[in-house]
Amino acid sequence: PGGSSMPFLHGFRRIIFEYQPLVDEILGLLALQDAARRSELESPACLGSDRSQLSAVRRVLERETHSPFYQEGVSYALLKVTELGLVTAAEILLEFGADLSFEGTAAGKGGGGACGAAPFSKNHGVFLPPDPVTYYTPLHIAVLRNQPDVVELLVCHGADINRRDRIHESSPLDLASEEPERLSCLQRLLQLGADVNAADKNGKTALLHALASSDGVQIHNTESIRLLLEGGADVRATTKDGDTVFTSLIFLLGEGVCSSMEEARVTNGFCFRVAQLLLAHGANPSECPAPESLTHLCLSNFKHHFALLRFLLESGAAYNCCLHGPACWSGFQLVFECLCSHLSVSEEDSFYADLLQKGQTLLELMMASSQAIRLPSNFEVNTSSCRYHGDKVRTLFCSLKQLEHTPQALKHLCRVFIRQRLKPWPVDVKIKALPLPDRLKWYLLIDHAAVGHEDL
Template structure:
């Protein structure tokens, strides 16, 4: 059996490629030639040796040849090893840019989306016409691969997500199991509860940045069912995820189920439910003060999103069920009821109108640039002391 020169020994030295060409011509009649030259293509693709790959392709290397262990083609391997120039060569020489492997059904774009180090290949594949919304047999697109592969601590696919979205990735993509673009974020945020503080901060920061990208491209975080709704999760843990909840509401996310309305789930219900629950278990003044302040801001953000305050039907609370601070909760509730049954004040209408005209998020920078008194800016911003700075 004939043997090709070791691929790692090949360089851009033209004399070595002349020797390689001579060898290939000499052995072209060997019964093992086709397999050998195609297997060599896998190796040079891994190493990014473009000139060597060109030589092998000129002498009959098969672009469809699969690694006998992984069943990846040369194009898949080039992506895995982040060799963008090799990716371009293979595609331009006829490799199917959307080809899926036989085992995992991963396309080159799927593989490129899963690691931040593969961003150059991801960009090159999109430039070469890869289908950004192609899905595998489970309905998983490259965007969903990028999100599912992120852990927020060691793997941050933020730039991969951004590139895919800018390339036209569908934020409404859903797998056959019902996973959406928010499924990964909801899972990661759940992992922060009771975990390492530093890792929790990293995960929160990652989820915030990705949420910004998704919202900027029209994603709906307030969908149904509730367990797939990022907004619903943030309402349930509004003390823990206050910055993200504030961002979602500032960006126009619905505070009710965006599909079925408040009959399904409502932010007003959840906030008061969590208030009563938390304040029934703790009498700590610092905890209760912070919680009540955040609840007040969240309620104000919901009210500031529409000209008329409309609470869910049959919306009532029982302050007596709260062991501590029942009167403060009752005061918050009564103020909302009063808003609902009173004509909207002129200052409220002005606030809603101005905030709507300043969108999209962030409105804070835009409000601060307005020629208005600081007190009015504070009112427009809805308690800027509880802003998202530092995320």
């Protein structure tokens, strides 16, 4: 056909930008063109710091100020020096007009994709390929490469600290919260005034990013979560899909049940530490609906999550749905359901003894957390589902039902009052420190299997 036609692009075939020669010259003067290859031999801090190099860059920028693609060239060069954290070089490029909102190439703004046709340049008839970083600004790049000093430089020169990229809608703070290696950038962004509760169109905040990016085994964003909470992150943040600060923990704990013992131990430890942080900043683990309640999950499988559940209860978490009460879900009912379920699997003495001891401890913890026992109406336990030790479960249930309809003894009310005053967790440690006779301490304590008189 007559006239020029757009060439067929094979995948990611490299095509030269019009402004690439200027970029190459700048990077060459800073000895950055082969920096990736020399990274094992040279520290990035040594690159682009020589005074003669910087003077040469200034001369090139002054010479090329009026060239056709100067703005794009100097802005793209800023992206490259930002990656390596070259503060002085970045400062010079900003001085000479580098665009803080530059995203790599017009390809990112005018259509064309990585595997599709690239935009056409009317000036030279050259086809511009999409750049690998089309939707990230220099500030995003600085965060991704964990360059806190460059982050501060860019923000101080007017970069929008809360700007979101066009593809994933990630803010610099979101990106900083997703990897433990970016902790210094996260800290710097908070110090510079980043909006800690800014959310994307789905309602996802930096805190929810930090939680969702933690896998519990290799990626632990515990410190990032702590910094965000101390910076005022809202623990009530909820996405349009209903995800809360506990959603990721619930998922990880559920996955951990099927993991190896070591992975489960690491995951449980991570979830415990994060739960401590969240509750210390006012998060409610007993909210509705049940699938979003950390307390509900732990009660439903207390055999695996006993330590975390004990922490939640001793920290003041409700053992019933805090919105609708026991009619929605009840801790007492969940404990008995869990007992019957597990006692249908094994009759081994060690298994039974451990499970029943934990169940009794949890029932006592719940009874000792309120003056009146609140059970679901018409609450009954069908012990026929227990293949083993159903009589012992029935005995526990009958004693609980009897307490529900009996006026509480003064000693029970005193126990509730004292334990409430000693919250949050760990209550038992505080009880041992009280100037009381051992007999009274023994009554105030819950888990007698975990403590002997010599520990009082």
